[in-house]
Amino acid sequence: MNRKLSIPILGQGDPNRPQDVHLVGRYALGIDWTDGHGSIFPFEHLRRACPCGACAELAAPPAAATWPQDIKKLDDALRIRWTDGHESLLGYVDLRAGCRCAACTGVHG
Numbered sequence: 001m002n003r004k005l006s007i008p009i010l011g012q013g014d015p016n017r018p019q020d021v022h023l024v025g026r027y028a029l030g031i032d033w034t035d036g037h038g039s040i041f042p043f044e045h046l047r048r049a050c051p052c053g054a055c056a057e058l059a060a061p062p063a064a065a066t067w068p069q070d071i072k073k074l075d076d077a078l079r080i081r082w083t084d085g086h087e088s089l090l091g092y093v094d095l096r097a098g099c100r101c102a103a104c105t106g107v108h109g
């Protein structure tokens with residue numbers, strides 16, 4: 001195990017820790033982080049972000065591959081079981097780094 005270098009600063013929110021995970025509409029997952037930031041990830045984006053490597057290669061993922069069967073908050077990752085039976089472990093640090101909102105991508109509207 002390589003330990004994380006970041007030292008938690010207690011008393012304020014951790015940008016890599018989810019406070020609340022919820023569904024957004026019918027095709028996306030929303031994560032509110034403990035630092036107050038909110039991210040929205042379409043299911044297909046989450047499937048492609050799967051660290052196994054094979055999922056990112058899916059050209060046109062079938063519907064079952066982008067539909068979560070269940071989602072579980074683990075200590076440092078989100079576990080998503082897809083209806084096609086595949087399982088993805090998405091680390092919170094990576095998820096937060098993959099936030100596509102305007103503030104995180106530096107795109108100014």
Ligand SMILES: [Zn+2]
Pocket residue numbers: 050051052053054055086087088
């Ligand atoms: Zn995968």
Ligand SMILES: [Zn+2]
Pocket residue numbers: 037038039099100101102103104105
């Ligand atoms: Zn963001």
